[in-house]
Amino acid sequence: MDKKPQLSNAPGPQSLAANQPAGDSAPAGLSSGSVFLLHCAGFVAVLAMAAWLRRMPVTADAMLHGYLQMTAGLLALVFAAVSLVRFRGARDRVALMLGFGFLLSGGMLVVSSVFFFQLLRPEPAQVLWAPLAWWTSRMLLALLFVVTFFVDWHFPRTRHPQGESAGALLAVIVLTYMISSAVERLWELGMTPSGTMIPSPQQLIPAVLLLYALVEARLRRIYADSAFDHALYAFVWLNFAAQLAATQSERSLDSPFLLVQCLQLGGYAVLLGGALLDNARLFEQVHHLAASDPLTGLANYRRLVDVLENETERTNRTGRPFAVLLLDMDGLKKINDTYGHLTGTRAIARQADILRVQSRSMDTAARYGGDEFALVLPESGEAEAQHVAERIREAMKNDTEEPAIGASIGISVYEPDGERIQKLLLNADKKLYKEKARRKAGRASEAVIARQAEPQN
Incomplete structure (x- = not known):
């Protein structure tokens, strides 16, 4: 099925987002098969590193994890604002849905960081809620990307992007609540005993969703090849890798979990950097259009x-x-x-x-x-x-x-x-x-x- 890169019928400088040079998302000189093998090698390397870190005796530092989590949440909130600005200029519906979604996701990350700080004086409830709140934020993020890319791919034309975005976000919240409630019951029964190949199998649920989002993000780059879309793809890649590493975490705040936090934070930094770079390009293009003649390209x-x-x-x-x-x-x-x-x-x-x-x-x-x-x-x-x-x-x-x-x-x-x-x-x-x-x-x-x-x- 052919897909048109039209994101909205609303008036505005839609060409800023749609009229970008499309191209093969694979790097020059590499076939799609080679790129696939490189991605697989990267994921295997992350998983192997996480498995190796399981044997590293590291003292849990709740404050470090709390600050990492809070920093990721603040970056998510900043990206939400930048993404909404992008929607105002480019009418990119994906930016609108991600903007609203990251407002919620960033808020959850900041809230979950509080539970990590409370682990400095751990109580049974806090030991349970810290990893559960973190897992819920990951689930919300994975569902957000799945729903966003699904709507963008299967419903490319819309007259009411705000209404669709609100409906998609509501679906994400409901699904996150239902899945988290079910997993919470399993969490109370305890994790899989240590020593198994996958000590945290519940982390595979967001991993599967992020894998689907990764495929959709790569397909999106066929017709949208901006810095924003490259950063979006890198963000999903890093978060899928982080979720694979999370499957090797046997307890709260162990070595694999520190790797997960670093990958997560790196993903937010890359995403925000790409969004800012692309917004700067859009603003420059708007300035050029405002000062040039559309027929000749000369100054107006x-x-x-x-x-x-x-x-x-x-x-x-x-x-x-x-x-x-x-x-x-x-x-x-x-x-x-x-x-x-x-x-x-x-x-x-x-x-x-x-x-x-x-x-x-x-x-x-x-x-x-x-x-x-x-x-x-x-x-x-x-x-x-x-x-x-x-x-x-x-x-x-x-x-x-x-x-x-x-x-x-x-x-x-x-x-x-x-x-x-x-x-x-x-x-x-x-x-x-x-x-x-x-x-x-x-x-x-x-x-x-x-x-x-x-x-x-």
Whole structure:
């Protein structure tokens, strides 16, 4: 069944999340089989290390485990906030469900850390509740990922992501309560005797759920290849490995359990780092969209005004002038009427490409109207601006794509303590229309001469 990476029909910059380059999730040069074997080797190594740690005599440090648990809970709460911010910007339903889920999961981790601190003066009830509260938080996390990926994969389209997320979270809570209640009865009967191959078989329940979530996370990376999705996959991988290690824990706060806590904390750190990195990329993309023209990719009028203000301040401070070129395409209406609007749109894009190629990295090319463009040239005077204008005219003349394009160009130079930006643009605009009038008069004269040269019958 083909799956579309559309997460919501709600309005918004959905392309920020969906229009990312999809690719094979396997590293370059490695086949899927090789990646599978590497994953299996990693899991076996973690399990073997946990089994080896069972024989290590380590004094239980309840305070250390409590701080590790609390740190993981705080990281989960921070990730929840970052994930909800991602949903607001990208309309990613997975981010919404995980955001609400991690609010609950992080709260449970912080609460369960209290039980570990109470083990400093252990009582029978506290010895029971510390590992049980930790196991419940793990169960909640595993079910959260299972339900989230299941809904995302089987119900890709939605009009009410908030309602679906609330329903999914309610299902996670109910299932966690039912399974935890059943396991609590078994927990009261005691663990499997030490010395067996799997001294904590109850840890296999979250492990199986996390294995399913790991497969779903890998499938998600086929169509979503962002830093957020890579971090999500790494987080599930580390938590599945932690759950395998937890099966080797014979008692509370032993050596394998310390390994579990470290893997769990590392997973939260990786997840939060990936989410922050991806949010930074999304914010940068939003900033680019807000300051660029969607058709040509050049700066828009808002960005042009910002650049002009910065350049006037720099010129007033340093005394070095800058120039502005205004361009108005010739005959765009005729191109639209003759060839159609698609060709006219292509002509605008061709003009933008010429400006982009003929400008320096420090220059700013902008489209601030339908067929009007501007080019800001820092550290440039009249002579440099005229030279750039000639290069642009030559590039348009040498463009072999049909129909031919041309533009009238007006130049204005800003001197230290010169006129305001509006006056600067007005001067360039006046020169532009003077050139346009000259070009039109020249074409009219050529037409008259051509008619006079025709043979008379």
